[in-house]
Every structure is written in structure tokens, then in C-alpha cells.
Amino acid sequence: MKKAKLSQCAEGLIVTAAGVLFIIFSLKIRNNPISIEGPLNGIVQARFVPLVLSVLILVQGIVLTVALWRGKEQTETVGGFHLRLLIVVSLTVAYLLLVSWIGFAVPTVVYMGTLLFVVNKGRKPLFLLVLTGLYSVIALLVIPSVLNLQLL
Amino acid sequence: MFSEWLHFGDAVATFLVDPMVWLFLLGGVVLGYVVGVIPGLGPTMGMALCLGVVFRLEYAQGMALLVGIFVAACGSGGITASLINIPGTPAAAATCIDGNALTKQGRGREAVGYSVFASVVGTMGGTILIFLIQPFVTSIALKFGDWETFLFCIFGLLICGSIAGDSRKRGWIAAFAGCLVSMVGADGVQSVLRFTFGEPELLGGFDSVIAMLGLFGIGEVLYTLREKEPKREIRDTGYPILNFKVLKKNILNIIRSVFAGLWIGFIPGIGESAACWFSYDIAKRTSKEPEKFGKGAEEGIIAAEVADNACSAGALIPALALGIPGSSTAAIFLSAMYIMNLRPGPTLLIETPGFLCGLCLLLFVSAAIMGVVSFLFSKLTIKILTIPESLLMPLVAVLCAIGAYSATGTPFALIQLMIFGLLGYLMKVYHYPIAPFVLGLLIGPTADTSLRRALMQYSDNVLQMITRPFGLGLMVVLVLLFVLGLKSERSSRKD
Numbered sequence A: 001m002k003k004a005k006l007s008q009c010a011e012g013l014i015v016t017a018a019g020v021l022f023i024i025f026s027l028k029i030r031n032n033p034i035s036i037e038g039p040l041n042g043i044v045q046a047r048f049v050p051l052v053l054s055v056l057i058l059v060q061g062i063v064l065t066v067a068l069w070r071g072k073e074q075t076e077t078v079g080g081f082h083l084r085l086l087i088v089v090s091l092t093v094a095y096l097l098l099v100s101w102i103g104f105a106v107p108t109v110v111y112m113g114t115l116l117f118v119v120n121k122g123r124k125p126l127f128l129l130v131l132t133g134l135y136s137v138i139a140l141l142v143i144p145s146v147l148n149l150q151l152l
Numbered sequence B: 001m002f003s004e005w006l007h008f009g010d011a012v013a014t015f016l017v018d019p020m021v022w023l024f025l026l027g028g029v030v031l032g033y034v035v036g037v038i039p040g041l042g043p044t045m046g047m048a049l050c051l052g053v054v055f056r057l058e059y060a061q062g063m064a065l066l067v068g069i070f071v072a073a074c075g076s077g078g079i080t081a082s083l084i085n086i087p088g089t090p091a092a093a094a095t096c097i098d099g100n101a102l103t104k105q106g107r108g109r110e111a112v113g114y115s116v117f118a119s120v121v122g123t124m125g126g127t128i129l130i131f132l133i134q135p136f137v138t139s140i141a142l143k144f145g146d147w148e149t150f151l152f153c154i155f156g157l158l159i160c161g162s163i164a165g166d167s168r169k170r171g172w173i174a175a176f177a178g179c180l181v182s183m184v185g186a187d188g189v190q191s192v193l194r195f196t197f198g199e200p201e202l203l204g205g206f207d208s209v210i211a212m213l214g215l216f217g218i219g220e221v222l223y224t225l226r227e228k229e230p231k232r233e234i235r236d237t238g239y240p241i242l243n244f245k246v247l248k249k250n251i252l253n254i255i256r257s258v259f260a261g262l263w264i265g266f267i268p269g270i271g272e273s274a275a276c277w278f279s280y281d282i283a284k285r286t287s288k289e290p291e292k293f294g295k296g297a298e299e300g301i302i303a304a305e306v307a308d309n310a311c312s313a314g315a316l317i318p319a320l321a322l323g324i325p326g327s328s329t330a331a332i333f334l335s336a337m338y339i340m341n342l343r344p345g346p347t348l349l350i351e352t353p354g355f356l357c358g359l360c361l362l363l364f365v366s367a368a369i370m371g372v373v374s375f376l377f378s379k380l381t382i383k384i385l386t387i388p389e390s391l392l393m394p395l396v397a398v399l400c401a402i403g404a405y406s407a408t409g410t411p412f413a414l415i416q417l418m419i420f421g422l423l424g425y426l427m428k429v430y431h432y433p434i435a436p437f438v439l440g441l442l443i444g445p446t447a448d449t450s451l452r453r454a455l456m457q458y459s460d461n462v463l464q465m466i467t468r469p470f471g472l473g474l475m476v477v478l479v480l481l482f483v484l485g486l487k488s489e490r491s492s493r494k495d
Helices: A004-006 A010-026 A046-071 A083-102 A106-117 A125-147 B003-017 B019-037 B042-054 B059-084 B089-102 B108-144 B144-156 B170-183 B208-224 B244-249 B251-266 B271-288 B300-321 B329-341 B355-385 B388-410 B412-429 B434-459 B462-466 B469-494
Strands: none
Touching: A004 A010, A004 A046, A010 A046, A046 A083, A046 B170, A046 B434, A083 A106, A083 B208, A083 B388, A083 B412, A106 A125, A106 B388, A125 B388, A125 B469, B003 B019, B003 B059, B003 B355, B019 B042, B019 B059, B019 B355, B042 B059, B059 B089, B059 B108, B059 B300, B059 B329, B059 B355, B089 B108, B089 B208, B089 B271, B089 B300, B089 B388, B108 B251, B108 B300, B108 B355, B144 B271, B144 B434, B144 B469, B170 B434, B208 B388, B208 B412, B208 B434, B244 B251, B251 B271, B251 B300, B271 B300, B271 B469, B300 B329, B300 B355, B388 B412, B434 B462, B462 B469
């Protein structure tokens, strides 16, 4: 029973933990190099606003946990975890990492082609190949030349 | 003081008689439309591109090109926001809420129609008001200090509850998290490093354009493609359409939004990204059907777009009059003016009499041209953006990557895009509203910097800061809004 209640409150507990973590990180921010005289010196420090925000997240996390515990709120999610999602996320993450590493040309063509084939299984391969080519021309040649961008 | 109005005839002769000026205005509007519709680009990018060309042009032609790009790029960002839930420009983020909801009901043409109409009316309305009040603008803008700017930011945070939708608690958490994310990097007062963890890439903080591309763009791509068969929304294609009954009902909303947008535009540093949210909130609070907001309310689209465009026009005036750019777009505009041998600042109107009249004229005419260009081009845009999502989204992801890369020109932009993309996806899955997060991200640094600057300035007499007349008035409004917000939350709980 307690386990079920705890898993019901997981979302609130995660937010609360994040609040605590942010408070720790905020407290680690250094003091201003130039201080002002008087009691306001604490408020004008660079850590002040992040600390206030972290405390607010912590408070909201506690409020959410209590609401989840009492059943006034519910953690709602859309869809579950499945292979298709894993492939789409992995492809996109890999594409962005590869572009930051080796540039736009090859990763863009490969990413668009692969993604089009993965998410359009019923469609004709030739159509998807032509579309990949068209998208690649738009993304790598037309837009950069109109906007004077150096992508290649 | 009022002599600027007398130069109207000269301005007409300088800017509207030369056919080349019209040609550059049209070219600027078309380029502005393109950069406005593509997520991540926008007016700053479009105007920056033309700096090299402006150098070789005559004063009137250069101004026409810049103003054309500026007006069209600000105005067309709402089209992408409505059709694919990815704002073309940061200022169009509020349009996503109701614009995309309307598109999901199969009324994409209407959503685009209201967005374009509101953009044109917002720019025109804002320009007329600027023309009328231009002699007083500088003195009003100078009354706004750091304390007043901070109070405006608090006002921005207060509206997070109402734009959060069903879950206010998650809305607040998102808003605070957005503010906290915006604190990453060297702070704006004494350059103290915050949350950088020794990484040199984080010194400048996260770029808000990239963050929005990730949250809205990549997040939307992942969210849409997660299902085996992405929902095929019944969308109609064709020219944008308008329901005149709806427009008639929104006259007051439009007037209110023009004033709201323009007012925020006059305050340096706040900008159009915040204006759309303020106006959206006011429209929701004053609407007879507030429950429709978030579900495709035409009032929401109109309020956000009118304010966004009125603010864009309004923000140029203090930038020119004071010589202090309040946004990156204004900064590009000011640099273009220096290229054209104009000196923005308090002496601008003395050295270049009739300049503000000419600018107002160009803004007004650009808005009219933008209306026509957007109407004609939107048919194609709607057609492109309404093809099945499984075919469109791979291109959208790549455009987001190009937009992010062009924002900073560094590979780290793509890492940022990935982080915010995954965050945006998770927020959608767990029903955390993205709008408050974005609002927090945009106003966080301004709130932090202006509060600390104000306190440092008045460290020996805080009472003097609090009792400044403008600030005092704002505080009263804030308290009233807070009380009203609490009341409406209680009554909605009872219901």
C-alpha cells in the first residue's frame, strides 16, 4: 500500500529533489566581486534570485507531492515507451550530435532518409527516396544560399 | 516638441515617391516573410543578412529594405506557430496555444487568417499611435528605471498561472524552472558565473531562440512521430480566411492589445516576446468565454499577434530615441543606421528632422504590403505545412537544426537544441505546459538584472525606490492582479 502511494507521488518527489539540488547548486555560486554596504548586500548577490527560484521549486514540489498523496492530482502521461519512439529519439539525438561533430552534409541526408523510411513504412520507397533528395536540396542548398549560411 | 509632425509631407516625398523605395520595401517584405515562417530565423537574422546591402543603398532605400524585413518577419512568425505548433519567431510563442488548437479542429486557414490580420492591424495600430505620441515617448521611456522593469517582469510571472491550462501547479514549476535555466552563465551585473560547472560553452548561457526551437520544434517532432500512425489532422488548404463576425466581436480586444503591446515595447529590455503573453493574459481575463482559451479561441490568437506586432513597432522608438537597443533586432537596426550615417539617440530628431515620420510611414506601408504578400504566399505555406506529419517532420527537425546553428554559429547550439528538444518532449508527455517555461526563460535574466541593479542604485534609501510614482502605480496593479488571480482560482476550484 505504502509502495503504491510512494510511486503515486514519484513525480512530486522528483520535483522536490530537483528543488533541493538547485538550492545546493545556488549556494555554491560565488559572492559578487564588488559588495555594497548594508543589509541589501545579501539580496544583490548573484546567487539570490537562483536561490529564491530553487526554494520556490522545492515548495511547489512539496505541494505537488501532498496533492498526489491525497489523490487531488494525478501523474498523467501520453503513450508508453516502445521501439518506434526509441528509434526516433535515438536517430534525432545521433543526428544532432553528428552534425555538431562532422557538419551538416552527410548526417542530414542520412537522417532524413532513415527517418522517412522508419515513420512511413507503407509508402513507396521510390517516393521516399525522391522526397529525401528534395528535402536535402531545400535544407542544404536552397535555404543556405538564400540566407547566406555556410553549412557545407 | 511637436515640430516632428510638421515633417510628414517631406517624409512622404522622400519615402513614397521613389519607385525604387517601393521595390526594396516589397523585397524586404518577401524576405521577411520567408525568414519569419522558417522556425529559428526571424527579423534579426533577416536584417543582419542585409547589412552588407544597406551599405551600398541610398538612405530611403536602405530604410525601406530593413523596415520591410522587420515588419514581415515579426508578422509571419504566427503562421508556423498556428500550423505546426512551432513559433517562427520567439514573439509568436503565445500564438501556438490557440492557433494550433484551431488548426487541430481543421480550421488552419482561419488560424492563419486571424494571425495575418492581427499582425497587420497590430503594426498599423501601433504605428498610428507612435506617430501621435512620438513627441512624448522619450520622456516617458526615461521614467522607467530598473525597479519598474523588475515589477513588469513580476507581472509576467504572475500570468504563468493563467497560461498554464489545467494544471497550475505544474505551470508554476515550469515557470520557475524556465527562470532558473535562464540564470545559467555569467550574470548581467557583475559577471559572476552561475551553474556553468566549468564548461566554457555555458559562459554565455542558453540561447532563448535555440531553447524555443528545441522545446517547440524538436519536442513536437518527437511527440508527433512517437505514435505508429501519427494522427492525421483534417486540415483544409487554400488562402487564409477570416470570419468577420469574429473580428467585429474582437474590436475592443484589438484596441486593448495594441495599447498593451505598444506600452511594453516602449520599455527597453522587455520586448515583444513578453508582450504577446501579457496581451494574451489580459484577453483571457476580460473574455466572456475564458474557458475557450487554449482550445482554439480566436480572441487568443488576435490578442497575442496584435500585441506582438504593436510591440515590435513600439520597441524601435525608445531604441532610436535613447540610442539603447532593447533587443537584438533593435541592435541590428541601430547598427544599420550607423552604416547609413544616422546617429540614433536623443539628438536624432534634431540632426535628422522627419526621421520618425518617415519610419512611421514605412512601418504603415510595410504592414499593408505584408498583408497582401502573406495572403498570397500563405496558400503555398499552408499547403506545404499541411502535408502528412510523418512526411513533414523530418524536414522540420533539420530546419530546427539549421535555425539553431545559425543563431550562434557554434556546434554547441546543436547540443543545446538536443537538450531542450528532449526536455520539450518530456514536458509534453508529462503534461507540463511549455508556455510558462518559455516565459520564465525570457524574463528571468531581465528580472534578475533589473532587481539587483535597482537595489544597488538605491542601497542607501530603498524607500525612495519603492515610492517612485510609476513603480508605485505598478505595485498597486500587481497586488490587484494577485488578489484577482487568487479569487478566480478559488472560484474555479469550487466549480
